[in-house]
Amino acid sequence: MLSFVIGLTAGAFGGLVGLGGGVIMIPLMVRFFQLVQKQAHGTSLMALVFTGLAGAGTYYLKGGSVDVVAAALLAATAMITARFGALYADSLPEWQLKRAFGVFLILVSLLLLSKPFYAQFSPPAGGLVKAAALLGTGVVSGFLAGMMGVGGGSIMVPALVLVVGHSQHMAQGTSLLAMVPAGAMGAFTHWRLGNVVTKIVPGLIAGIIVGTYLGGTLAHMLSEANLRYIFAAMLIWLGIRDIRSSVKLRRREEEAAGQPPAASRQL
Numbered sequence: 001m002l003s004f005v006i007g008l009t010a011g012a013f014g015g016l017v018g019l020g021g022g023v024i025m026i027p028l029m030v031r032f033f034q035l036v037q038k039q040a041h042g043t044s045l046m047a048l049v050f051t052g053l054a055g056a057g058t059y060y061l062k063g064g065s066v067d068v069v070a071a072a073l074l075a076a077t078a079m080i081t082a083r084f085g086a087l088y089a090d091s092l093p094e095w096q097l098k099r100a101f102g103v104f105l106i107l108v109s110l111l112l113l114s115k116p117f118y119a120q121f122s123p124p125a126g127g128l129v130k131a132a133a134l135l136g137t138g139v140v141s142g143f144l145a146g147m148m149g150v151g152g153g154s155i156m157v158p159a160l161v162l163v164v165g166h167s168q169h170m171a172q173g174t175s176l177l178a179m180v181p182a183g184a185m186g187a188f189t190h191w192r193l194g195n196v197v198t199k200i201v202p203g204l205i206a207g208i209i210v211g212t213y214l215g216g217t218l219a220h221m222l223s224e225a226n227l228r229y230i231f232a233a234m235l236i237w238l239g240i241r242d243i244r245s246s247v248k249l250r251r252r253e254e255e256a257a258g259q260p261p262a263a264s265r266q267l
Contacts, residue, residue: 007207015215
């Protein structure tokens with residue numbers, strides 16, 4: 001039941017804002033199942049494959065808000081880099097990953113909030129430029145998906161809105177579909193590294209399917225502007241949370257290694 005509730009919460013959040021829900025699922029699994037961070041990342045990616053399937057299906061049925069061609073281009077490169085992201089995550093200190101990702105989330109949210117002004121000076125890309133932008137976005141989002149245990153929607157959605165010119169609804173539905181193959185590749189790599197706790201995956205999946213449908217349905221009841229504000233606010237909150245968490249993790253690692261805190265070394 002606990003894994004179902006966690007999946008339900010993550011699925012509802014992911015369906016609402018077009019993310020995989022890993023940013024919610026990972027800290028909950030660490031807290032309630034006592035998983036180490038790498039196990040939470042791997043298990044999250046395994047479950048997020050179903051978030052993408054359920055979420056994309058909901059967005060398509062509710063308003064046809066899925067660009068299959070764009071999703072295929074994103075996934076084409078994301079599948080390749082997701083594997084390297086998972087391997088890279090296995091070798092880096094956790095606090096460095098959290099700090100970098102937190103800063104990145106805040107920067108992306110600020111870009112997204114500036115869309116009304118940005119759109120006046122930069123028309124949506126088309127043709128080969130659009131294809132190149134999608135492939136490049138897939139490279140970055142796939143790597144971060146494998147590294148951070150998330151679906152990559154935090155990168156895909158802003159790119160689809162700002163560069164390609166999709167509406168917020170279309171960007172979120174497309175992002176959910178694109179994260180399926182990328183998440184599967186990252187999950188497989190984490191599984192081979194022993195970072196997937198399979199016994200809690202069924203409950204997570206069941207909760208994700210229900211929650212994603214509810215979140216996707218609610219998303220189509222909101223205006224594009226309100227949805228963009230919600231998405232940006234969540235990214236800012238998550239970014240600040242990760243930065244603060246990275247400071248605590250760094251202190252713990254330094255204390256465990258018998259080193260003085262970073263502030264003391266600077267003095």
